[in-house]
Every structure is written in structure tokens, then in C-alpha cells.
Amino acid sequence: MKHNDIPKPEKDKLIIGIDLGGTKIGIALVNRNGQIKDYLKTSTLAEQGREKVVGRLLQNICHMINKSRENDNEISGIGIGIPGPVNSKLGIVNFAPNLPGWDNVPIKNILEKELNIPVKIENDANAAAWGEKIYGVAQGVNDLICITLGTGVGGGLILDGKIYHGKNFYAGEIGHMVVNKEGPQCNCGGYGCLEVYSSATGIRNRIFLKIEESKKNETISRAIAEIDFNIGLAKIFQQAREGHPVFHEIVNEAIEYLGMGITSLVNLLNPEMIVLAGGIANEGDNLLKPIKKIVFQRAMSSHLEDFKLVLGSLGDFAGVIGSAALFWDAEK
């Protein structure tokens, strides 16, 4: 056997998956099985403007490329999840509320020109949904909705096995389904949106509003006297379970409205699965069980036959894994 014939270990074909957030950028090297081979996290510093952020992206991508070359691996693509609506066909960011200056940015072209590697972009909630389909809890599922419960309430729709974008790539705004005709104004300009009640921001806002309102009521005000205004969401849910009057009421409403919104989604779209992901989903069964109870009481029995309501399985890495998964359009 000549030296040349010694079989080399097969090169691992890797994708760089990027979760471009308003405050942090997550960058991962992901293999065909959805395993993370390397990961780094850096600050976005979005306020420095688009060019600086693109520069930071390039720098960190190059760092990852170099590291993978050291291990003799090839990067065959870069997938990026964007926190806003994107034209994923053309690779253009329409706008991103938390990234100043990112209006109509042809980020796919910019990066491909610099790096000479194929780039795909997608709205971050859509990417997370796709990640759950390709590598997560929704493998083999063709009709699924992924609800990301965090600062806002976002959503990704996978219908007939494909990400559904709508006419102008704006589809999936589950947080802006109207759940209360008489509800307060939402950041979007509308009124009574699900996000007002069931996002982390919404829950916090409503708690503090309730505290202000109830300051005149002595029995309640005694109970809430010790609330720390920087209280975390986990603590809010815990105190709600322990029966704190204000927390209990607001968290209960958050869950009720979420159950109502999910019931509408089940009746409207007849999905096989709805996946709850994002920060609030870390509450696990404490969140899942009461929502399940509402949905299975309220939705149409025909629609519930094969329906599953579950927690996402990719956790904090849903963003980077989902963005990498954009390069796989079939099951692994």
C-alpha cells in the first residue's frame, strides 16, 4: 500500500449557524447531524450601526472558518437568523426593530462577496421552527407552528413541509393575533395583541401596572410591598404558583390568553404540532400543562385527533442550529 492510499478520515461537512440578536450574536459550527462542534458568543453592539455589526460578523465568521480549517473541515454554507422580516429568497433584510440601520440590507450578497461561501438568511423565529423540524422535537412533522415566547411572542409557520412566508415575508406574527377586542395598545400600533399579555415584557408591564393601580387597596398593597422591580421571569412564575395575588392573576391571564391564541391556531391551521420555545418555555411543565388543559378543552375535537403541543428541544441553541438547518431541506 502506497502512502497515498491510506484512507483519510472523511471530512466533516459543516455549516456555520448564526443567531444575530439585538444584544448578542451566537455563532456555531454545526455538522450534518445538528451537533454543535464549536460555539462562540459576542456582543452585537447594535447601536454602533450596521457597518460595524457586519464587520464584527465577518471577523467572527473568519475566526470560525480558520478554526475549522485547522481541523481540515470544509464550511459549505452560512445560515443566519435575523430578528426581523427578511426576504429569504433574495437574501435581503427588510428591517429589524432592534438593529438600527438594517433597512433593505442585501446581507447575503455582502457576505458571499467577502467570503465566497453560500449564505442563506431567514427570520429568526422561522429558523428556530426549521431547526425543530430538522433536528429537534418536530422531526418528520410537515405542519407545525413554533411559538417563541420571550421579550415578545414570535412565530414560525411550517406548512406542507415548507416555511410559510406570506405575500411579503411577514407571516408568523402570532404575537399580534388579537385576543382582546378591548385590550390596551400594543407596540405594533394595534390593540389587545397576544404579546401584550403573554410575552415576558407584557407580563412585567402588567404586573407593575397592577401594582400602581392597587396602591390604593390596602390588603393587596401589603402583599406586594416587597416586590423587587428587577424580578426575573422565573421568580414571577414561582411566586404566581405560590399564590401571590398580583403575580398569580397576571401569569394566569398570560397562560389563558396563550391557550386562547393556540386554540385559534389549531382550529385555523390544523397543525400536527405546536412547539413552545424561547425563554418563557424554560418554565417547562409549569407552563405546558395549564396551556394544554385549555387547548384540549377549547379546540375542535376533530382538530385534536393527532395534535401535539410540546416544548422545543433545542433550547438556547435553537437559533444557531435552526440557521444552520436552512441548508438542509429534507430530514437528516
Add this chain to the structure above:
Amino acid sequence: MKHNDIPKPEKDKLIIGIDLGGTKIGIALVNRNGQIKDYLKTSTLAEQGREKVVGRLLQNICHMINKSRENDNEISGIGIGIPGPVNSKLGIVNFAPNLPGWDNVPIKNILEKELNIPVKIENDANAAAWGEKIYGVAQGVNDLICITLGTGVGGGLILDGKIYHGKNFYAGEIGHMVVNKEGPQCNCGGYGCLEVYSSATGIRNRIFLKIEESKKNETISRAIAEIDFNIGLAKIFQQAREGHPVFHEIVNEAIEYLGMGITSLVNLLNPEMIVLAGGIANEGDNLLKPIKKIVFQRAMSSHLEDFKLVLGSLGDFAGVIGSAALFWDAEK
């Protein structure tokens, strides 16, 4: 030139479009341009059971076939709109609330065996939506929602240019989106569904309930003393416009909830067009204008960029034309 060479007029290729309703069956001969060449209407007599109804269908289809043969035309397909969920792939009626005995009926196979002509079936609201896309107001539109406002509130979703069925062919239940968390029970078993407020049945029920409730209130009860319990919907809308206190309140709420539901659909699915069809849509601008006002005030501005909210253009023939259109999967 020999006799044989004289060119015959080209045969018109016709489809039989059938609107199978709970009380009436509409059958039409429809040409490639969506024009109705012949039409007949007969009673369903659903209470006589499935076999009798199938017999009646066959008899009337044969009548249409014979008539079209007299004119030397060929029937190249039969499309049927069914008032319930159907597996349109297999041609099986899952069930139909207003057609006793129609559970798991392979109507496509039954009719094809008898007639030797290709048969396609579809849920009636989906067929109406498809009709508006192929021959009506939504020609060229790939993302559209058709809302049928009648006894109930039904819907057909056309997403990415195709009818969207969901996992088990139950998608499109727009009438069972939940619009009021605290609302009364709906026929579907759920609570606070859009149909409770904005269907013809819902509007009538709520008016009579209001009358019962307000009998103790003298000023209101004087105003409603003359209500005819068989009052038609057109009359209800007219009296609402003229300021009748009960009618005004209930019709106003019907419109508000419909506006709220449509806002959710716009934000969730980013459609290019929503078409209002069915009996209530006969109210025309009196219905369309106030709903438009709500939706364009409440929905996200990004989603409203290219969005159109319109009345259907196929009127009472949407059912038969849409069912015939099932044989055309591209624009005419």
C-alpha cells in the same frame, strides 16, 4: 375539399361543478372560462340518508351529461364542494354535519365507477376560495383567504398558490378562531368563537337573547316590541343602520369581532387578499367599509402594504364555479 375536411367547431370542454348543500344541490355546466352554460338546482332531502342523496346526485349528473352530449360537448370532469371536511387527495368525505350518514364516504370512487368520468371533491369553502382565485376577484393572487359569511363562518386558505388543508384536512375554520376569552359556548364545543358573533345564526341568536334580557327594561322593550322573529338578515342590517338599539348593538359587535379576526389573519398569515363571500357579504359596502376601517386601523402597517380586503365576485355561483375550477390548477 372533401366533406370530411370541413372543420367542425371545436368542442367545448366542460366541467360539471356541484355545490352539495344541506338543503339544496346546485349543478352547473362550466366551461374553461368559468362561464355557466347550464344550471339546475334541486332539493338535497338529506334526511332521506346518504344512498338516496347519492342517487339524486347521479340522476342529475346524468341529466347534465345527456344535455351536454346533445350539444356535442364532452364532460371532462366533475367537481363537488362538500359541506364538511374531506380528504380531497383520496376523495373521501370525512363527515358533513348537515348530511346524515356521510361519514367516511369514498364519494369520488362511487361516482367514478358509475360514470367513468374523473371526479374531484373539496370542502365547499375551499372550493369557493379556489373559484375566486381561478375565475373571480383573486385571479393571480397566491396568498388569499376566503371567508364565507352565512349560517356559519367558514374559510378557505390558499397559501403559496395551493389550497392549504392542514394535517387532517380540517384547516380553515376561521369561524372557530377564539375572539372572546369569556364568550359563550359555541356549537363546536369551544367558547367565544368568531361564529358566535358574526354568523347569521349568531347575530339572530344574540338579538333574541338581548330581547329576552331586556324585557325588564321598559325603554328598550318599547323599541323592540315590533320585532318579527322571522326577520331576515338584510332587514336586520337595515334596521341596525337606522339606529334600532338592539340591532345596532349586535350588528356592530358582529362587525367589530369580524374586524378583529381579520386583523389576526392579516398579522398571522400576511395574505395578499382576504375575500368576503357568502350570504352576509350581500350587504356589500355596508359590511365592507366598517370592517376595512377596523382592519386598516388595527393590523400591522408592514402587513397592510399590498393587502386588499374585498367582496367575492362569484356570488351565489361561487360553489358550483369553484367546484368546477378544481380541475384547473393554473390561471385560465
